[in-house]
Amino acid sequence: MRILLLLLLFFSPSLLPARPKLEDQLQNKLSQAKTDTAKVRIICKLSSCYFLSDVNKALKHALIAEKLATKINFLEGKIQAKNLIGYSYMAAGEYTQALKYYYQALELEEKSGHNFLAASINLNIGGVYRKLKDLNRARHYYTKAFQYAVKVQDTLLISKVYNNLGNVYEDEGAYEKALRLFKQAAALQAHLNDTVVWAKSLHNIGNIYIQFSQPQNGLPYLFQSLRLNEKIHNERMKSTNLGSIAKIYDLTGNAAAALHYAQQGYDLALNIKSEKHIALAAKSLHELYAVQKDYKLAYKYLLVYQEHSQVLISESQKKETAGVTIKYESHKKDLENKALKAEREKQEIHLQNQQMKLVFGGVLLIAMLILMVVLYYHKQKLALTNQKLQDANRQMRIQNKEIHRQKEELGEQANLLQRQNEQLLKDNIFKNTLFSIISHDLRGPFVSITAFINLMKVNKSMSAELKPIIDLFGRDIGILTNMINNLLAWSKAQLNGNKLNLGLTDLFFLADENIELFAPNANEKNIKIINEVPDDSIILTDKERLDIIIRNLVANAIKFTPNGGEVRIQVKEQPQTIALVVSDNGRGISDKYLAKLFSEQRFTTLGTSKEKGSGLGLMLCKELAASIHAEIAVESQEGKGSSFSIILPKLAISDLPKQNISKESSALLTA
Secondary structure, eight states: OOHHHHHHHHHHHGOOOOOOHHHHHHHHHHHHHOSSHHHHHHHHHHHHTTTOOOHHHHHHHHHHHHHHHHHHOHHHHHHHHHHHHHHHHEEETHHHHHHHHHHHHHHHHHHSSSSHHHHHHHHHHHHHHTTOOHHHHHHHHHHHHHHHHHHHHHHHHHHHHHHHHHHHHHTTOOOOHHHHHHHHHHHHHHHHHHHHHHHHHHHHHHHHGGGGOGGGGHHHHHHHHHHHHHHTTTTTHHHHHHEEEEEEEEHTTTTTHHHHHHHHHHHHHHHOOHHHHHHHHHHHHHHHHTTTOOOOOOHHHHHHHHGGGSSSHHHHHHHHHHHHHHHHHHHHHHHHHHHHHHHHHHHHHHHHHHHHHHHHHEEEEHHHHHHHHHHHSGGGGGGHHHHHHHHHHHHHHHHHHHHHHHHHHHHHHHHHHHHHHHHHHHHHHHHHHHHHHHHHHHHHHHHHHHHHHHHHTTTTSSTHHHHHHHHHHHHHHHHHHHHHHHHHHHHHHHHHTTOOOEEEEEHHHHHHHHHHHHHHHHHTTTTTEOOOTTTTTTTEEEEEHHHHHHHHHHHHHHHHHHTTOOOEEEEEEEESSEEEEEOOOSOOHHEEEEEEETTSSSSOOOTTTOOOOOSOHHHHHHHHHHHHTTTOOOOOOOTTTHHHEEEEEEOGGGGOOOOOOOHHHHHHTOO
């Protein structure tokens, strides 16, 4: 205990010297600036300075800089201001607005041809997509950022790319790769003496140790990051540091220290008025007090978390940012099509000119020959020859008019097609917005009810008469939640049609996630769920649709397996296919019901503990399997259990869309 107290005193940020007020220096420079361009640059620096302590002030100054840069037509300042506005919105958790301004900045940067800020903008766009769990797009923009950073030989930006790619590997569960990239980034940043990004890399190193067997190894890095952030007054990052420190102390069994640092992080989040940090800190306190059975405080912080959690990434934000992405990519494609069309028209005009030259040359040659023949033989035939030339010219004018008319018709058809495409895009955005609203409104109440029921279950003071009612109510809510999730998944599949989001999917981690999801249901029936999937089973497919199929099959296996039974998840490989098998030793399926599976004859039977169902799960599984070119097979024997197999085709990496990346970035991404 004495050693721990000495360690806390050593790392205490209150003992560090105060950082001089850079904001005051910049304000003095702003008052002395003689040109508007100089003012724009200073206001942008002020915005960057406020990121560390007050996101609202950072956004305010970035908007002022953009307005002034637009007024004086200062393109470089306008690009920088839009990039800072996007960063402010991203820090506040408003990802749709952030993405909109980033794309505006990127479009202006590409038009300028300078590419001074291209690496930074692409890095920030990748950060938004990583927050939205769209790791494929995040990796794409990080790769572009790396290419620009190498091109301009910006070591700091290269280190930032390492850091962000480490976050992607962390999200994918490749913790060793992530740790290696974080340490590479920290080494570069320490050499450059850039305190802000160095503190972030140190936090990432310390935080990822939570995923390893000895999480306490991350504490020195987190305390060092905390000291650096205290030095530069980075209040948002300090709150994040304190949350990770509390998590490690909780994992190592030091509940008092965990509560101490979690409370500090929560108080700091309240001071800086960050919705996102308040939500995360409140969630941590809720979990810690629940473990200590202080249900009053646990419920208090649960309410705080629910009040502020809407700032975290939601399904509606994903839909909105998807709309911004589609709009940007469509606009970019339109520009490319217009350029291609202009080039094609230029080539057609050149070809027409060549043809006209050949035609006129031929006509002139024929005329000269005729003239020579006429002069040689009969001068009297000169009038007849002239008449023939006039007829030929008149016919040519008629043909030119016809060609001009046809071009006008093609132009009108092209305009009509463009208007139809624009209307289709608007209808699609409205459809996605409506769907996201329905999704949020349906799921929200059930999340709150489920949280309340779980809190009641761990409350040992609850009466014996009330406990069966709560259990029954919780089971019914679970059935309704599962039914809503299946209906929403089916609706989403119908809206998206056959559009697949192909990506490399780790079957082992996918199985593990579902085992963790259904652990409470399995524990109630004392059922073991065993993951026998090899940890190197990687397949190219639509992860989200496959996850829904596995989720329904595991839920059914638990439902029809008696107390003390087993559910296994395995992989069986063939030369052309790979089968993911969910099997159980439950009561099996009779021949009467086996023929009705996956058919449109919806039916449901009670589980081994009288669980109810909706009958929609297997119908949804069949439809989703067909959409990813997979099949579902079943083997069952009444009284001995069932085995459901998802038979997937083995797709090659070449089936993914090709992207142009440099040799350096390819080596980095495969590190």
